[in-house]
Amino acid sequence: MEAQIKLGRIFGIQIGLHYSWLIIAVLIALSLAAHFSMQHPDWGTGVIWGMAVITAVLFFGAIVVHELSHALVALNNDMPVKSITLFALGGVAQIEKESATAKIEFWMAIVGPITSALIGVLFLGLAFMMGWDTSVGPTTPLMAMTVWLGYINIALAVFNMIPGFPMDGGRVLRAAIWWVTEDQRKATRWASFTGQLIAFLFIIFGIIGFFQGMGIGGLWIAFIGWFLLNAARATLVQSEVSTGLEGVTVGDLMNEDCPTIESTENLRTVVHEHMLRTGRRCFVVMERDEPVGIVTPQEITQVEERKWPFTLAVEAMKPISELHVATPGMSAGEALELIGKHNVNQLPVVSGGRLVGIISRDGILRYLVTRKELKM
Numbered sequence: 001m002e003a004q005i006k007l008g009r010i011f012g013i014q015i016g017l018h019y020s021w022l023i024i025a026v027l028i029a030l031s032l033a034a035h036f037s038m039q040h041p042d043w044g045t046g047v048i049w050g051m052a053v054i055t056a057v058l059f060f061g062a063i064v065v066h067e068l069s070h071a072l073v074a075l076n077n078d079m080p081v082k083s084i085t086l087f088a089l090g091g092v093a094q095i096e097k098e099s100a101t102a103k104i105e106f107w108m109a110i111v112g113p114i115t116s117a118l119i120g121v122l123f124l125g126l127a128f129m130m131g132w133d134t135s136v137g138p139t140t141p142l143m144a145m146t147v148w149l150g151y152i153n154i155a156l157a158v159f160n161m162i163p164g165f166p167m168d169g170g171r172v173l174r175a176a177i178w179w180v181t182e183d184q185r186k187a188t189r190w191a192s193f194t195g196q197l198i199a200f201l202f203i204i205f206g207i208i209g210f211f212q213g214m215g216i217g218g219l220w221i222a223f224i225g226w227f228l229l230n231a232a233r234a235t236l237v238q239s240e241v242s243t244g245l246e247g248v249t250v251g252d253l254m255n256e257d258c259p260t261i262e263s264t265e266n267l268r269t270v271v272h273e274h275m276l277r278t279g280r281r282c283f284v285v286m287e288r289d290e291p292v293g294i295v296t297p298q299e300i301t302q303v304e305e306r307k308w309p310f311t312l313a314v315e316a317m318k319p320i321s322e323l324h325v326a327t328p329g330m331s332a333g334e335a336l337e338l339i340g341k342h343n344v345n346q347l348p349v350v351s352g353g354r355l356v357g358i359i360s361r362d363g364i365l366r367y368l369v370t371r372k373e374l375k376m
């Protein structure tokens with residue numbers, strides 16, 4: 001998940017917000033204002049709204065601390081962490097590598113819920129120090145905020161421990177199965193299966209709840225279930241891809257005989273004489289026997305069709321200097337990630353300043369499909 005609003009860096013990790021977060025932030029502030037004004041209508045609108053906004057900000061701060069705890073365990077185990085992004089359903093720390101051992105995975109997963117539980121206990125402790133009496137309820141605005149933050153963080157810890165992959169509880173379960181069976185793939189499959197089962201239960205419970213008068217709360221639970229279902233499936237696919245590509249490099253899968261075209265050919269020729277004739281979609285543009293850029297359907301459609309006969313390949317191409325490139329030694333999984341990140345279909349492979357081939361999404365997928373057909 002890419003953050004659209006960047007807030008800054010902590011421990012070198014980019015902290016950001018996804019747009020969907022804004023909707024939920026408004027909803028949380030609104031429901032907090034309703035909650036506080038129902039408890040204490042006498043506190044006045046200004047105080048109520050001030051409390052709602054500050055509590056919401058502290059709540060999101062607590063989620064960032066939760067994600068940071070995962071990130072710090074990762075960093076401590078030589079796993080780079082790129083970013084932490086808050087979105088509609090919480091936070092996500094983007095960790096660049098898979099855990100090397102079950103033990104690391106276990107600690108990295110469980111530290112999040114432990115952190116949230118500790119934050120919750122800390123807030124409730126503060127409330128008690130302020131004289132909070134559970135039978136009377138909070139008596140001051142500060143106490144009301146502290147109590148709410150205490151309960152919500154403990155709820156967060158409990159919710160995160162639901163054993164559905166990819167939630168923290170699912171990761172803990174996966175690490176535990178991995179630890180016992182010493183089979184990472186089996187552990188992933190089992191954890192993903194449990195995750196999907198729990199997601200289905202959420203959906204069924206939410207829909208039944210909706211028809212039995214839970215109203216919007218029921219739909220919300222069903223929506224979370226749907227989100228978890230997709231996430232559990234996506235994590236399974238991702239992990240199958242990364243095991244399928246283990247030990248495979250760009251050099252193994254790249255296409256070395258890249259079709260070339262001359263920089264002076266016009267786009268009409270490129271399309272009709274090269275692309276449509278061969279079905280190939282990526283051509284290296286040569287100038288004085290040197291590769292200078294590439295042309296794909298993406299570049300061609302930037303130019304209106306009636307201008308194709310008058311536009312040279314060199315004018316429409318993406319110059320080599322602007323391309324994201326792969327190297328032959330790079331792992332195929334990493335290349336696939338780069339392809340996805342930059343939303344392209346292929347990357348030129350460069351070695352020692354020279355273009356040596358093209359690695360394409362198709363090529364990598366074909367390899368995975370072949371492996372699967374061979375039941376490897």
Ligand SMILES: [Zn+2]
Nearest residue numbers: 112113160168
């Ligand atoms: Zn977590």
